[in-house]
Amino acid sequence: MSYKISSYTFTQAKSMGLNVKPSKIKGKKIDIYRGDTKLASVGAIGYNDYPTYLEMESKNEVPKGTAEMKRKAYKARHIHRNKRGTPAWYADKLLW
Numbered sequence: 001m002s003y004k005i006s007s008y009t010f011t012q013a014k015s016m017g018l019n020v021k022p023s024k025i026k027g028k029k030i031d032i033y034r035g036d037t038k039l040a041s042v043g044a045i046g047y048n049d050y051p052t053y054l055e056m057e058s059k060n061e062v063p064k065g066t067a068e069m070k071r072k073a074y075k076a077r078h079i080h081r082n083k084r085g086t087p088a089w090y091a092d093k094l095l096w
Contacts, residue, residue: 003043009030012093012094018033019032021033028041029045042094
């Protein structure tokens with residue numbers, strides 16, 4: 001199963017001076033780079049993220065408001081996402 005990187009994630013990455021590519025790590029969604037330096041691999045394949053829920057909302061596959069509800073739940077669960085430069089921080093900024 002491959003992950004299609006959303007325009008949301010590309011825009012977030014660009015605003016932070018980063019590049020994102022599909023991950024070469026089995027089970028991960030994206031690899032994050034600054035220049036040629038790989039910083040992290042984030043996002044577990046098999047779990048949805050904010051841009052995926054937004055797309056599902058636009059296709060009426062889930063009720064409107066699901067993306068925001070899921071985003072709030074993600075942020076409440078992932079308390080280690082606030083330490084800048086960690087994989088959790090990158091996942092929070094790029095996928096949520």
